Structure formats: structure tokens, C-alpha cells
Amino acid sequence: MRYPVTRPAIPDFARYSRYVEQANASGTLTNFGPLETELTARLESFLGVENLLIVSNGTIALQVAYRALGVAGRVITTPFSFVATTSTLRWEGLTPVFADIDPFTLNLDPLAAAAVDGPIGAIVPVHVYGNPCDVVALERLGHERGVPVIYDAAHAFGSRYGNRSLLTWGDAATLSFHATKLFHSVEGGAIVFRDRDTRDRAKAICNFGLRDGVIGGLGTNAKMSEYHAAAGLTVLEQVDEILDRRRAAVARYQRELDGLVEFQRWSAEGEPNGAYMPILLADESECLRVQARLADTGVGTRRYFHPSLNQLDAEGQLQPCPVAERTASRVLCLPIYSDISMADVDAIAGLVRTAVCDQRAG
Numbered sequence: 001m002r003y004p005v006t007r008p009a010i011p012d013f014a015r016y017s018r019y020v021e022q023a024n025a026s027g028t029l030t031n032f033g034p035l036e037t038e039l040t041a042r043l044e045s046f047l048g049v050e051n052l053l054i055v056s057n058g059t060i061a062l063q064v065a066y067r068a069l070g071v072a073g074r075v076i077t078t079p080f081s082f083v084a085t086t087s088t089l090r091w092e093g094l095t096p097v098f099a100d101i102d103p104f105t106l107n108l109d110p111l112a113a114a115a116v117d118g119p120i121g122a123i124v125p126v127h128v129y130g131n132p133c134d135v136v137a138l139e140r141l142g143h144e145r146g147v148p149v150i151y152d153a154a155h156a157f158g159s160r161y162g163n164r165s166l167l168t169w170g171d172a173a174t175l176s177f178h179a180t181k182l183f184h185s186v187e188g189g190a191i192v193f194r195d196r197d198t199r200d201r202a203k204a205i206c207n208f209g210l211r212d213g214v215i216g217g218l219g220t221n222a223k224m225s226e227y228h229a230a231a232g233l234t235v236l237e238q239v240d241e242i243l244d245r246r247r248a249a250v251a252r253y254q255r256e257l258d259g260l261v262e263f264q265r266w267s268a269e270g271e272p273n274g275a276y277m278p279i280l281l282a283d284e285s286e287c288l289r290v291q292a293r294l295a296d297t298g299v300g301t302r303r304y305f306h307p308s309l310n311q312l313d314a315e316g317q318l319q320p321c322p323v324a325e326r327t328a329s330r331v332l333c334l335p336i337y338s339d340i341s342m343a344d345v346d347a348i349a350g351l352v353r354t355a356v357c358d359q360r361a362g
């Protein structure tokens with residue numbers, strides 16, 4: 001593919017190797033070492049959050065968050081997300097209850113969530129493509145039901161809600177630092193907790209249940225190595241530029257494709273962080289044909305997210321979510337990465353326009 005759908009931001013090697021030399025000199029290669037500690041502090045400061053706990057990936061971040069908050073039973077969640085949102089619930093013995101999404105923001109619809117009957121143990125919404133959920137309504141719902149709200153914020157690095165970080169909403173918000181994400185440490189993730197005690201409990205869970213050297217409960221291994229923290233520190237030094245370029249690319253795509261395809265409607269409380277570039281085609285048939293035509297002309301795209309997760313989860317089949325199903329059938333993510341140039345965006349947008357127009361002309 002001339003234009004891959006994604007490409008990891010490559011950590012500057014000279015900087016990365018200086019951090020690795022530092023790790024080697026410290027003699028500590030993992031277990032909450034000095035670089036992991038430094039990355040925690042720098043992320044808290046960059047994002048404007050407290051109680052951030054680094055973990056080894058964004059999937060285990062969700063699992064640890066559920067455990068630390070003592071979630072049990074049925075969990076209201078969105079069907080329009082990456083499979084990890086649902087699979088982590090199942091993996092932890094929880095039961096996803098799918099509520100439909102808003103057709104414009106593509107996030108969990110608070111009214112659909114409120115309509116779920118029966119006892120629930122938590123609400124797990126996703127800030128899809130980095131777009132802030134209706135956090136005020138979801139917070140109120142969590143309160144009314146007396147359950148925690150845990151945001152899968154894997155797409156929301158750098159997203160803001162009003163004048164504060166979007167990650168300050170919820171009892172916990174989880175991040176993924178996978179290589180293809182906006183900010184990354186090759187593999188990695190984090191959880192931002194509302195309160196310090198929960199964060200400390202989660203830290204013990206990440207380290208086999210050990211607290212001050214004593215087993216205090218059930219745990220797993222979710223620690224980040226110093227070499228991964230070194231990659232994270234290196235990419236963090238590049239992240240302002242990454243955000244600028246991705247935001248500019250989104251704005252350019254939207255200008256170039258305006259009137260041709262539909263876009264996700266962004267929250268009035270924030271601005272796109274450039275994590276993804278989704279477009280909505282007329283229907284599934286148009287979506288598949290445009291995707292095939294783009295592949296022929298060297299443009300990689302991804303049906304992210306397809307299928308709707310209620311259709312993937314056996315019990316979810318019994319919970320129809322027509323808006324999410326229709327959205328999943330016609331969404332395509334276009335190429336976006338940290339070093340994409342405006343000339344690349346213009347070229348890709350031109351190819352998209354041709355593919356869509358030819359398809360519609362029959």
C-alpha cells in the first residue's frame with residue numbers, strides 16, 4: 001500500500017538509546033523502575049491528571065480497572081468499539097449488556113443506557129475515536145444506579161472536555177499505548193483513577209497482589225518494563241508535534257471531503273485529537289466497493305469497527321442495536337499517522353472522492 005491506514009510514530013533512536021543506557025546503568029529493567037516513575041509523572045503533567053497508573057497494555061488496563069473497582073455482574077457498554085471493550089468484560093466473568101449509540105457522536109447513548117432494566121455492576125462507555133462521551137449524563141446515571149463508570153479512553157489521549165482533560169471523568173479511564181495509537185510505548189497502557197486508594201489497590205493487582213512485599217489479594221502481572229518506558233518517554237517528547245500534525249490532517253480531510261461523505265459529530269466541549277479519520281458511506285455496499293477501489297489505488301482503509309460487538313458476542317445477538325449495526329456496516333477509517341503530509345492527505349482525499357463518485361455514477 002502506498003498509503004497504509006496507520007504507521008507507528010518511530011521513537012527517535014538517539015534519545016531512546018540514552019534512556020536505555022540510563023536503565024542499564026540503574027540496574028533496574030522492570031518492576032516500577034525509575035523510567036516508569038518518570039513517565040508516570042510526565043504523563044500526569046502533560047495530560048493534567050492525577051492517580052495515573054502505567055500498565056503493560058490497554059487490554060489489561062480495562063481488566064485491572066474492573067477488578068480494582070470490584071465490578072461484578074452485568075455491565076452496560078457500547079457495541080461500537082474495538083473488540084477488547086467487550087472481550088475484557090467476558091474475560092473477567094462479567095456480562096456485557098449492549099445499549100445503542102447516538103447516530104451522530106457514535107458514542108454510547110445515555111438514554112439507551114438508562115433504559116437498561118435490572119441490576120448492573122458498572123457502565124463502560126468508550127470515547128470513540130477520541131470524541132468525548134456525554135460524560136455529564138453518564139456520570140449522573142452511574143450515580144443513580146450506584147455503580148462506577150469506567151471509560152475505555154484508548155482513543156482519547158490529549159482529548160479535552162471543556163478546560164480539563166477528558167480523562168478526569170469517570171471512576172477510571174483507561175488508555176492504550178500500543179504502537180498504532182496516537183501516543184505509544186510500543187506496548188503499554190495506563191489507568192487514570194478518580195481516587196488514590198483505588199489506584200494503590202490497582203497497583204498491587206498489577207504486581208501479583210503484592211503490597212509492601214506481602215500478598216494482600218489476587219493479582220496478575222501488568223507491569224511495564226523500563227525499555228518500554230524508555231520508548232514512551234521518547235515518544236512523549238515528540239507528542240506535541242504528533243498531535244499538531246494529526247489534527248491538521250483531520251481538518252484537511254474534512255475540508256476536502258465535505259459534502260461527499262458523513263463525519264462523526266464531535267462534542268461541543270472538545271476538539272478532534274486526530275487519533276482516527278473515520279468516514280461514513282451511504283451503506284454497506286457502497287462502503288465495500290469504495291474500500292476495494294481504494295485498495296486498488298494504493299490507499300489502505302480499515303472497517304474500524306466492524307462488526308457491531310453485539311453481533312459478535314453470542315448473548316449480544318439477543319440485544320439488537322440498530323444504530324450501531326448500521327454505523328459499523330458503513331464506516332471506514334482513512335490513513336492517518338504522525339508523519340502524514342498535507343500532500344498525502346490531498347492525494348488520498350482525491351482518490352476517495354474519485355472512488356465514491358465513480359461508485360455513485362454506477
Ligand SMILES: *Cc1c(COP(=O)(O)O)cnc(C)c1O
Binds near residue numbers: 059082154175178188
Ligand atoms: C487499542 C484499544 C484497546 C486495547 O489496547 P491494547 O493496548 O492494544 O491492548 C482497547 N480498547 C480500544 C477502544 C482500543 O482502541
